[in-house]
Amino acid sequence: MSPQSKPRKKKQGKAPGRRPEQQSPYGALLESAAALRSESWLLADAWASELYATLWLAGSGTDPLVEALRKMDDPAALTALRALAGVGTEESRSAAFAAAETVAARGVAEPSWYVAGTVPDFRDAFLVTNLLGDVEVIAITQERAGLGETVLFMRQPVLGATAIELFATPAEGTVALLEDMIASTPEAFRDEITPLSASDVYDRVWPDVEQFWEDGPDEEAEEGLMGEEDVRHPVQLIALADARVSLLVPKEYEIPAVSPERTDEVVEAFLASEHGIADVEAARAFARIVVSAAVEQNRDPVVYGPASLTAVLILNVAAKLHVSDADLALLPEIVRAWAYFTVDARDLPRDEARAVWDEELPTVLAEFSEAYADPELVAERDGQFR
Template sequence: MSPQSKPRKRKQGKAPGRRPERQSPYGALLESAAALRSESWLLADAWASELHATLWLAGSGNSPVVEALAAMDDPAALTALRALSGVGSAENRLEAFAAAENVAARGVAEPSWYAAGASLEFREAFLVTNLLGDVEVVAITQERAGAAETVLFMRQPVLGATAIELFSTPAEGTVALLEDMIASTPDAFRDVLIPLSATDVYDRVWPDIEQFWADGPDEEAEEGLIGSEDVRHPVQLIALADARVSALVPSGYEIPTVSPERADEAVEAFLASGHGIEDVEAARAFARIVAAAAVEQNRDPVVYGPASLTAVLILKVAAEVHVSDADLALFPDLVRAWAYFTADARDLPRDEARAAWDEELPTVLAEFSEAYADPELAAERDGQFR
């Protein structure tokens, strides 16, 4: 009997059956996208923004996911692509849009909320701040396909975006939304709503968005995507904010820059303000540093609050400038004088603003002193205070 004709002994083990199907790596994504099909464009954008952030944190970018979705004849895949075409950079949005058009051309059903050709139209925007202007909320309301949506962009000068929130604009309008926010956080904000134009919003917020992407992922961003109620991080909606803010201005628009001469004007105004510093040259040296730092950040030199002043003292003094012990002893008076000057220059309520500064200045000075004593920062200094 030839070897080929011998009866073969069946191996012990599992009975033969169908080979298990390999699960798609996009199964969970498609399942969550399918749940969006009958929801709203607003929820779809929020979903896509978090997906964009997840891919950014992973370092993979959107392209592999977009390419995979583009190959599927699945309504959930088209929903995901339509959502992704509304967030991120212009390049990201165009890539997702082109893929979505290809899928739709094959007869795949669109999500119920999608309206071909709909675009974001600016309706209104407002600025709300705390007394010293170090905490800002920029409310941007835009309309698309008959629905108004408001993005609240929370930021701090120098430090940038701290949180982003998205709302379906109430029927009463953006003002009502902000009034509710102010009422729900007593003493956190001034009860003053400052109207902003579309370009005002872009000038204020776009540098923060660029800086966010440039800084790269961090642990707080990763924690922010987990969804803990205790964590609010702009990574969740930064891709959405990118698309919304970039839609405010025409292509090629450039943000106006603050003239360097404005720093000189602020220094001279400070020296003429009766600051109470006997050592005029020390006052001049200090004012030059903080005024120039603001202009470098494209801010008016008198727009300072505790957080922004602390940041500049650390970044521009502790990290860059050698200060003698005698001059360091002057810093409490110099910092206080500059703080009072900026409040007066912005016509803030004098007594209230000074009381607010007095409450914050011990912390400002303590954080600066700690930074100045840091040996790593000391090793970086290559300039002189005066």
């Protein structure tokens, strides 16, 4: 057998001249978007909001993604763009919509749920709170393509959004959804459901949306995107809330401001109440701090509960003011007097509301004391209590 006729072993490895096929950096995203094509607009919005939050946390924003999707003749790319056009800022929504129109004009198939020219229209909204008004749940129901969609926006005065949930509105309506929530947590909320107008919702929620973006990403936000808790971290649906709430009022609308005159009015009302504090000037100094803080936040100054009072005590007293030992000794008495005053000023059930304050005040004062002793806050103080 000649050498030329001997069988040869095949060489292992890649064929000469061939390069490895490169994976698209958007492969996983397109795969998840493709799964949304036959789902619902509601699920698409939730998906897009979480994507928006991921890009926000990464610092890239949506512009690079939208530009990449605009160049693709892929139904999944169009689905992603239609979803992104429903969340985030007006600018980002407009960019995603324009890109989607470009892709659709090339004949790419739309997702089954998309209806051209449709935006969520306000149907109704309601407010549920705990007794002292320190925890609020605002249910906003909007209708799109004949279907009701409800955003539950959970918030605390001073602290802002604590959780956001999205639901297909039950056939029984928004109130039924809230009634189920109250029934499932009977100790958490008052059995009162208060109707809100579209502007009422905007006045309450829009400052929280702005505050969220201004504060920037934090560790909790990053954990919230990867966590598996039943209640979502606001970062997951804040982009959706931004879009939905911004549609509630005309562009020229401005949130009514609490009058600065309200500061003196409430301080004097507190001093005229049966506060029982011998050192009136200490009571005046405290009242001016908590009232001014509320007015600066555009909140009515008598709407305080344990969480909001704790936050103001830490942010406006412990972090900013030197308090003498004598005044520190007076604070428990002054804080209790202020708490009782807010109960009467808001016409809450007196005995029940005072009992709640009595239960919560030790925690409020303990958290303030801990903050006041914090060396970092000690170093930051540059003012005086009085």
